[in-house]
Amino acid sequence: MSYSYLFKYIIIGDSSVGKSAILLQFMEGKFKAEHDTTIGVEFGSKIIQVKGKNVKLQVWDTAGQESFKSITRSYYRGSICAFLVYDVTNRESFTNIQKWLEETQNYANDKITLVLVGNKIDLANKRQVSYDEGHEFAQKQEIQFVETSAKMGQNIDQVFRKSTEDILQKIENRQVDATNESLGIKIGPQLTEKMVSDTKKTKKECC
Template sequence: MSHTYQFKYIIIGDAAVGKSCLMLNFIDKRFRAEHDLTIGVEFGSKIIDAEGIKIKLQIWDTAGSESFKSITRSYYRSAAGALLVYDITRKDSFNHLSEWLNEARFNGNPSMAITLVGNKYDLEDSRVISYEEGLRYAKDNNLGFLETSALSGHNVNQAFVDTAQAIIEKINSGTIDLTSQNAGIIVKEKIVKPKVTKEGCCKG
């Protein structure tokens, strides 16, 4: 399937918040209850439609453990978008968000679009982080925000699409330099706008 853009994404956050499960649900529409901790990075890709534009997402799911941070830092540099994930049932994963956000903003490009994702929405009875807390953190840090469930699929696709739409807005506003190798964007097809011609124009 042809596409207009190719965007590089990274998924970041503490270990065991469901980053790999989110990517698996997004790409394959399935859930794996038993999932080994990610070692280094895992890769996946999928073409989506955002505002009528076909976009191929290249997604790098990064390890959340401290021992792999030196490896995963290099993946920030040329990412156009990021999903910053926490577990709504784990206060520590929410408390560590600023650490992850600082890593992304220090090592990544300044125009990166970041969406905050509160995962495990299906475990509502075990929730310790309210929706309002997540929304407040997102607003305070200029992030997109939504809650997801990698188990049920709730808002999973939307998290990736919302991030793509934020990137498109940055492209349209000129915030992103498409010629930069660190933008994390490849233009595959030019968007051709129909030319308006005036009658009676001089012949060449």
Template sequence: MANGVESQQKIDYVFKVVLIGDSAVGKSQILSRFARNEFSLDSKATIGVEFQTRTLVIQHKSVKAQIWDTAGQERYRAVTSAYYRGAVGALLAYDITKRQSFDHIPRWLEELRSHADKNIVIMLIGNKSDLEDQRAVPAEDAKEFAEKEGLFFLETSALEATNVEAAFMTVLTEIFNILNKKNLVAGEDQGKSNGPPPSGKRIVIPGPAQEIPAKSSMCCRS
């Protein structure tokens, strides 16, 4: 009787994506804007870990995004290895009005890279772009850092819903494409997959977008 409902709920892929960065940069607001299209001005600090899901269609496939949000406070850092396990994407967030939150990004990136899969797709996010008059981090600084580290980069505003959808969709689509390429080259000679990454409008730096074996992915960084 319920097979009609079940067929509608068929999920082709589940992608786990983690949100990391200092507390109070707006991670929970970015998540609720993406998952439920909501924004709450009196949001409380996240305690421990929580996640929300949203199912979308990418290239005719049903993809469930499982987005994990963590408290940025030090005392919850013990959760790291379980938090990062199985994550195929990450959004690394800072607040454009708080220089310190951007200065901490290299530390977060280091933690991410030591716990997560080598081929994880990472997007750097400068949140609160609606507070331009209080800007403390020039977009150029963040863009330069993203290019150097092989990350995607966007400035977002969870309040105004600017670029939140684009940030998640860029990461999810990139994961989807990498997965599809892996499926395509699985039966082929691996030597054929050492070419340059596909060119596109987005910045694709050697790193997560390369389809070469993980252990040699550092060889192409300049």
């Protein structure tokens, strides 16, 4: 399927918070109880329709371990959106979000859209981090916030769709330059064809 834009996403956070599970659920609508530890970076892509446009999301799932930091940092700058993921049943993973946020601020471009994602809400009886705590942190940092369950598929499609919508809005408002590929955006064949067609039409009408 052709698309108007390609957006590059990055998923970051501590090990075992469900980053790979979020990617798998979004890409294939599946959940695997046992996931091999991500070595470096894993990748998936999918086309979704938002605001009447086909948008291809190229999603990079990064390893959470310190030993892979030098590899994953290279993916920050060229991304237009980052999901900062923690596990609602693991307080330490939430505490470490501050560290991940600082990493993003240090290495990503200044146009990046940030989304705080509290995963594993299906494990309600093991919850250590309340919704209000996540919401308050996100408000303070002025970033988006959503709670998800990669296992149940809850809010997975929505978090990708909402962030894509926000990026498209920023492009429309000229807050983000869609022609600047270093930001993690690429104009797709669908839009290129339309632009060529519109140019030809304008020339035909005026000359």
